[in-house]
Amino acid sequence: MYSTYLRLDIIVWASDRAVIRAARRKLARSAQRDPAKREARKRFYREMLEHHANAQRLIAEFRL
Numbered sequence: 001m002y003s004t005y006l007r008l009d010i011i012v013w014a015s016d017r018a019v020i021r022a023a024r025r026k027l028a029r030s031a032q033r034d035p036a037k038r039e040a041r042k043r044f045y046r047e048m049l050e051h052h053a054n055a056q057r058l059i060a061e062f063r064l
Contacts, residue, residue, distance in 0.1 A: 001044075005051035012059050016049055023048040 008022040023045055024032060031037050 001047050002051055005048055005055075008048065010052075012052075012055050014052075016052070019048055019052045020045055 004023075004026060008019065008026065010018055010022050027041070027044070031041065
């Protein structure tokens with residue numbers, strides 16, 4: 001899933017809301033609103049936010 005995060009085309013210091021918006025655009029239209037796939041969407045968004053937080057920590061640590 002890290003490769004999906006890289007394809008979101010967002011900057012490292014973007015807000016969490018921007019990450020969610022970009023991730024939502026990557027989902028198929030049928031998956032965006034299907035109530036049966038709600039838990040899978042939540043997992044996907046959480047994973048994207050986790051990768052984003054890790055990228056922010058890495059940048060802050062090395063002061064890039």
